[in-house]
Amino acid sequence: MVDGLRAYRLIGAMWIRSTMAYRASFAMTTIANFAVTGLDFVAILLMFSRIDVLGGWPLPEVAFLYGLSCVAFGLADLAIGSMERLGQRVRDGTLDTLLVRPAPVLAQVAADRFALRRLGRITQGALVLGYALGTVDIAWTPLKVLLMPVIVLSGAGIFCAVFVAGAAFQFVAQDASEVQNAFTYGGTTMLQYPPTVFGKELVRGVTFLLPLSFVNWLPAAYLLGRPVPLGLPRWVAFVSPLVAVACCALSGLAWRAGLRSYRSTGS
Amino acid sequence: MDNDLVDSDCTDTDFIELDHVEKVFDVRKKTGFLRRERRQVRAVDGISFTVARGEMVGYIGPNGAGKSTTIKMLTGILTPSGGRLRVAGIDPSRERTRLAHRIGVVFGQRTTLWWDLPLIDSYKLMHRMYRIPDARYRENLDRCVELLELGELLDVPVRQLSLGQRMRGDIAAALLHDPEVLYLDEPTIGLDVISKAKVRGFLRELNAERGTTVLLTTHDLQDIEQLCSRVMVIDHGRLMYDGALAGLHEVGESERTLVVDLERETAPIDAAPARVVKVEGPRQWLAFPAGESAAALVARIAAEYPLVDLSVREPDIEAVIAKMYAGTGTGSGQAEKAAS
Amino acid sequence: MGSGRLYAAVAMGGFRRYATYRAATAAGVFTNTVFGLILVYTYLALWDQKPHLGGYDQAQAVTYVWLGQALLSTLAIGGSGVEVELMERIRTGDIAIDLYRPADLQLWWLAADLGRALFQLLGRGVIPFAFGALVFPVALPRDWGSWAAFTVAVLLGMAVSFGIRYLVALLTFWLMDGTGMTHMTMLAGFFCSGMVLPLNVFPGALGDVVRDLPWSALLQKPADVLLGEADPWSTFAFQGAWAVALLVAGRMVQSVATRRVVVQGG
Numbered sequence: 001m002v003d004g005l006r007a008y009r010l011i012g013a014m015w016i017r018s019t020m021a022y023r024a025s026f027a028m029t030t031i032a033n034f035a036v037t038g039l040d041f042v043a044i045l046l047m048f049s050r051i052d053v054l055g056g057w058p059l060p061e062v063a064f065l066y067g068l069s070c071v072a073f074g075l076a077d078l079a080i081g082s083m084e085r086l087g088q089r090v091r092d093g094t095l096d097t098l099l100v101r102p103a104p105v106l107a108q109v110a111a112d113r114f115a116l117r118r119l120g121r122i123t124q125g126a127l128v129l130g131y132a133l134g135t136v137d138i139a140w141t142p143l144k145v146l147l148m149p150v151i152v153l154s155g156a157g158i159f160c161a162v163f164v165a166g167a168a169f170q171f172v173a174q175d176a177s178e179v180q181n182a183f184t185y186g187g188t189t190m191l192q193y194p195p196t197v198f199g200k201e202l203v204r205g206v207t208f209l210l211p212l213s214f215v216n217w218l219p220a221a222y223l224l225g226r227p228v229p230l231g232l233p234r235w236v237a238f239v240s241p242l243v244a245v246a247c248c249a250l251s252g253l254a255w256r257a258g259l260r261s262y263r264s265t266g267s
Numbered sequence: 268m269d270n271d272l273v274d275s276d277c278t279d280t281d282f283i284e285l286d287h288v289e290k291v292f293d294v295r296k297k298t299g300f301l302r303r304e305r306r307q308v309r310a311v312d313g314i315s316f317t318v319a320r321g322e323m324v325g326y327i328g329p330n331g332a333g334k335s336t337t338i339k340m341l342t343g344i345l346t347p348s349g350g351r352l353r354v355a356g357i358d359p360s361r362e363r364t365r366l367a368h369r370i371g372v373v374f375g376q377r378t379t380l381w382w383d384l385p386l387i388d389s390y391k392l393m394h395r396m397y398r399i400p401d402a403r404y405r406e407n408l409d410r411c412v413e414l415l416e417l418g419e420l421l422d423v424p425v426r427q428l429s430l431g432q433r434m435r436g437d438i439a440a441a442l443l444h445d446p447e448v449l450y451l452d453e454p455t456i457g458l459d460v461i462s463k464a465k466v467r468g469f470l471r472e473l474n475a476e477r478g479t480t481v482l483l484t485t486h487d488l489q490d491i492e493q494l495c496s497r498v499m500v501i502d503h504g505r506l507m508y509d510g511a512l513a514g515l516h517e518v519g520e521s522e523r524t525l526v527v528d529l530e531r532e533t534a535p536i537d538a539a540p541a542r543v544v545k546v547e548g549p550r551q552w553l554a555f556p557a558g559e560s561a562a563a564l565v566a567r568i569a570a571e572y573p574l575v576d577l578s579v580r581e582p583d584i585e586a587v588i589a590k591m592y593a594g595t596g597t598g599s600g601q602a603e604k605a606a607s
Numbered sequence: 608m609g610s611g612r613l614y615a616a617v618a619m620g621g622f623r624r625y626a627t628y629r630a631a632t633a634a635g636v637f638t639n640t641v642f643g644l645i646l647v648y649t650y651l652a653l654w655d656q657k658p659h660l661g662g663y664d665q666a667q668a669v670t671y672v673w674l675g676q677a678l679l680s681t682l683a684i685g686g687s688g689v690e691v692e693l694m695e696r697i698r699t700g701d702i703a704i705d706l707y708r709p710a711d712l713q714l715w716w717l718a719a720d721l722g723r724a725l726f727q728l729l730g731r732g733v734i735p736f737a738f739g740a741l742v743f744p745v746a747l748p749r750d751w752g753s754w755a756a757f758t759v760a761v762l763l764g765m766a767v768s769f770g771i772r773y774l775v776a777l778l779t780f781w782l783m784d785g786t787g788m789t790h791m792t793m794l795a796g797f798f799c800s801g802m803v804l805p806l807n808v809f810p811g812a813l814g815d816v817v818r819d820l821p822w823s824a825l826l827q828k829p830a831d832v833l834l835g836e837a838d839p840w841s842t843f844a845f846q847g848a849w850a851v852a853l854l855v856a857g858r859m860v861q862s863v864a865t866r867r868v869v870v871q872g873g
Contacts, residue, residue: 003364010395018383021424028787036794043803049810051656054649097379099344102367102397175630182641190645197652202644263346263360265292 007103011111019115026117033120037074040192041066041128055196060135061224062194067129068216069191072155073184074122080160082113083167084184087174090262099263106255109167138223147219150241155215157244162187162210164251168258187212195221195229203229214243281353282480283318283341283448288350290336290504310336312504313350320447321478323470325491325512328501329588334484337501338450341482342372355447368397371441375453378437380425386436387421390443397444404443411439414469431462438466442473449473451483455490467493488512488581500588507588513558515587522554524580525564530573538567549575557582613710614718621689621722625730632730635680639735643676647743661807666746667834668805673739674830675802677732678761681724682768682825684800685793689720690776694789697779703868712865713773713857720769728761746834753832756839760829763846767824770853771796777857780864801827807836821849 019026044066048059057065086109089095098108138144166180173179187206195203195217206212207230214236221228222237290311295304311333318324328334339345340352343359343366352359357366380389394404412418415435420428428436434454441449454470455463471494473479485491491498491512498515500508508515525541528550535543541555541564555564561579568574625632647669654665663671678684693716696702705712739745748754775792779785797803799822806818806827817823824846831837 007396010392014381014384014388014392017388018381021383025786029790032787032790032794036790036797039794039798039803042798046804046809047653050660050808051653054656055652094377096339096344097372097374097377099363100342100367100370100372102364104364173630173634175628176634178631178634178638182638186638186641186645189642193645193649193652198645198648202648260346263344264348 003102004104004107007101008107008111011108012114015111015114016116019117029115030117030120033117034124035120037070037121038124040189041124044192055194057194057196057226060132060137061220061226062192063128064132064136064224065194065216065220066192067125067132068151068155068220069188070125071122071129072152072215073159073188074118074125075152075156076159076163077121077184078116078118079156080110080163081118082111082115083109083163084170084177084180085113086167087170087177090171090174095262105259106164106252136224139225144223147223147237151216151219154240154244157241158212158215158247159184159187161244161247161251162212164248165254168251168254171258171262183210187215191216200230207232211243211247214240279320281317282320282322282355283316283482284351284353285317285337286315286351287313288315288337288340288352289313289348290333290340290345291348309504311340311347314501314504314506315350316499316506316509318480318482320480321474322497323474323481323495324483325495325498326482326484326501327486327491327498327588328507332502333504334501335452336504338372338452338482338484342370342450343367368444369447371444371446371449373434373437373441373449373451373454375434375451375456378425378433379440380433380436382426383424385422385424386417386428389425389436389440390421393440393443399444403445407443407445408439411442414472415439416465431458431465434458434462434466435469438469442479445477446479448480448482451481453485454483455485455487463487463489470494488587492581502588523557523561523582525553525555525561525568526578526580527551527553527568527572527574528576530575533572536568536572538564538571610710614714617710617715617718618722618725621719622726623722625723625726635731636734639676639679639731640738643673643735643739646672646675647739661805662836663805663807663834664746666744667836669739669743670745670747670834671805671830673736673743673745674833675826676739677728677736678764678826678829679802680731681728681761682764682800683720683724683727683772684768684796684802684822684825686772686789686796688769688772689716689723690772691789693773693776694779694785697776698785706865706868713854713861716773717766717769717854720772721765724765724768748833748835753835756842757829757833760832760839760842760846763843763850764825764829766850767821767846767853770850770857771821773857774853774860777860777864780867796822796825799823800825801830805830807831821853824849 041063044054044059044062047054048062052058054062086095089098089109089112095105095109098105101108162180162183166177166183169180170177187210190198190206191212195213203213203217207214207218213229217229218232219237219240220226222234228234228236288311289309292308292310294306294308314333314337326334326337336345340347341354341359343363346360354366355369357369359366380386381392390408393399394401399407412421415438417432417435417439420432420436425433425436438451438454449470451470455466458466467490470481470483474481474494481494483490483494496511498508498510498512499506500515524544527536530549532549535546536551536553538553540559541553543551544554545552553564555561565577568577650668650672651665654660654663654668658664660668680687683690693702696705705715708715740747772792775788776785778788782788799806799817799820801817801823806814806823808814809817818827828837828842828846832839832842
């Protein structure tokens with residue numbers, strides 16, 4: 001674990017220096033990252049230019065969901081987003097060069113192509129979250145204030161687990177890397193909208209099967225004093241960290257199984 | 268490193284030890300639009316050998332023979348399907364990271380250097396990732412820089428290096444942490460003559476001074492000739508030959524070719540055991556057994572014929588191996604341990 | 608004579624190249640379906656709140672979503688068509704080899720992109736669309752005329768899409784690093800085509816402007832033809848005008864760029 005974090009830090013630093021070799025391109029891609037990921041919010045603004053509530057939620061509250069989803073996903077994307085390229089490394093055989101290093105492969109793959117341009121998404125999400133916090137009507141208590149950073153970090157943890165599980169899947173199906181986009185990018189897009197918009201089955205699926213709703217829907221319902229989706233009790237808002245830890249543990253197991261299958265079948 | 272003390276079951280003579288090692292791949296082949304057939308491929312089919320500490324061994328064979336699968340098992344990248352495998356007393360696939368501190372790997376076609384950064388940055392990363400003590404790192408780096416002539420390249424981004432420069436850079440990167448074994452996969456492929464000579468000279472010196480065990484795969488018989496006292500031939504996942512290079516020539520009845528340019532056209536040169544295989548104006552091609560000395564042959568021809576220029580062509584590995592099979596019939600195991 | 612056959616062969620090659628990635632295609636189908644689902648629910652909520660928004664009823668809005676998912680990779684709305692390879696060839700200098708081919712550079716790549724688009728339509732577009740049509744209430748025309756008009760509109764959309772991406776790719780001759788450009792094209796493609804939200808929902812002047820930009824020829828116009836919200840002939844005229852303008856502009860930039868290559872000696 002300590003070895004892993006150390007390797008992650010070392011490799012990440014190398015990638016930052018590498019991207020700084022092309023400063024102009026770095027600036028442009030960071031701005032583009034900010035703008036592209038902000039499009040979703042522009043769409044929401046456009047919708048609200050024609051309506052007052054969506055699924056019963058007004059703009060500030062939707063912005064609150066959006067900000068939480070974006071920042072949590074952005075943190076996960078910044079930390080280990082490049083894992084979605086694992087299939088490529090398996091295909092071209094460069095994964096082998098990581099396997100002869102004295103560091104956990106997971107850490108090396110996670111740090112692969114570490115890109116600060118992904119701060120664009122986080123910045124954009126944080127701005128929207130800031131706007132939401134300024135306009136939304138929350139009866140703040142110390143507990144609620146404390147819950148905020150916990151939600152964001154738990155959400156990032158849940159998305160990290162999805163990235164790791166997706167990468168593990170790519171050991172088996174290298175060409176099918178796009179499947180995980182449905183859960184990562186698709187997941188964060190879905191969470192930008194109120195749960196009341198979606199079919200009950202879908203909400204159930206992303207609560208009990210792939211617990212994405214713990215990223216923002218359930219905690220936000222508590223903070224905003226709205227009915228909790230699926231009639232769940234209010235305390236589920238505090239379960240997010242546990243869910244995140246469980247997800248990470250499960251995806252860690254999936255990663256192990258994936259790596260083992262690679263090492264027993266080869267490329 | 269306390270590792271060196273713990274591995275009591277590893278002696279100097281069986282530093283690398285393979286005992287009936289197998290690697291079986293499941294291959295799915297498309298046989299129709301949706302139908303797939305599963306088939307087992309034995310990439311490595313029961314290989315046994317030991318390598319003593321400080322040996323330099325060539326590992327050769329046609330493409331797809333199982334060479335790189337063996338190397339991948341030795342480095343812990345792949346897990347064997349059967350048999351026993353130890354490197355420095357360590358089971359590579361179980362203790363991959365512990366082994367990593369003790370081995371160096373150079374993939375000929377795949378650089379591990381950082382493309383957009385100056386060469387020295389890749390070395391600094393190795394320094395920290397392998398936790399090499401500062402003094403040791405400095406010493407090793409200075410030595411590699413001197414012997415591999417990297418001094419002027421350290422501040423150049425890797426993407427601007429030539430293939431030969433990059434290979435030298437990669438070899439240095441694999442050696443900074445004092446590995447006891449160095450695996451090289453096609454270290455001279457694509458290099459020009461001068462770069463090849465530099466790489467070979469360096470490996471010889473490394474082996475002589477540090478006693479580093481070297482295992483290399485190659486398509487270039489000269490690599491073997493100039494570096495390895497021992498050569499192993501693998502094909503279809505089996506060890507076909509293990510012994511000295513001279514022995515391989517004997518078994519394979521391989522021949523070198525002497526290309527002679529004369530002042531004028533003459534009758535075919537008569538210099539047994541060499542025989543003329545082709546004549547084209549004043550140029551003649553003579554084949555002679557690879558075991559024979561070229562110098563003696565050249566001296567004889569120079570004495571009797573108006574010699575202008577000459578060159579010697581080495582037999583290529585594929586040809587040697589092909590002949591070897593033709594000579595030994597089924598070839599399975601007969602040639603094993605022929606010399607050595 | 609043979610040149611038509613040549614480009615047909617190039618298009619066929621483009622089709623086949625993409626057809627070899629079966630797993631990737633299946634993965635794409637899955638992802639498009641999931642994104643379609645998410646969008647459908649948000650649109651249903653939106654039209655629930657404001658029936659007849661942008662002149663669509665709910666069934667039309669749902670149909671629009673699945674059309675978008677079907678045409679996303681077909682028209683390479685966010686990029687990732689043959690221009691990726693073209694940019695790479697320009698960057699590495701391999702483009703010089705293409706210039707010696709006895710074929711027109713632009714037509715060659717257009718043919719290859721059409722082959723790609725056709726495969727993406729059949730391989731990636733049909734299934735999500737069929738899924739959407741079966742699971743949700745959609746508004747599809749029952750007469751062959753509307754489908755024929757839609758087909759023409761999609762073909763014209765392909766030409767416009769290629770025209771945009773070809774122009775962008777040629778900029779690599781001057782910029783060398785195309786990453787920033789690629790991102791910008793993606794941004795414009797998603798937003799201005801109506802992929803993010805139908806253009807007829809865009810308010811005021813913003814709506815007026817985006818509806819006249821070339822990107823609206825990719826998704827919004829063909830969708831309106833299929834949904835019976837636009838006159839086919841004036842749509843064709845709009846798309847055709849943009850296609851011609853972009854392809855002519857591409858030719859002009861191409862001749863300037865290739866002169867550069869010839870002068871530099873590749």
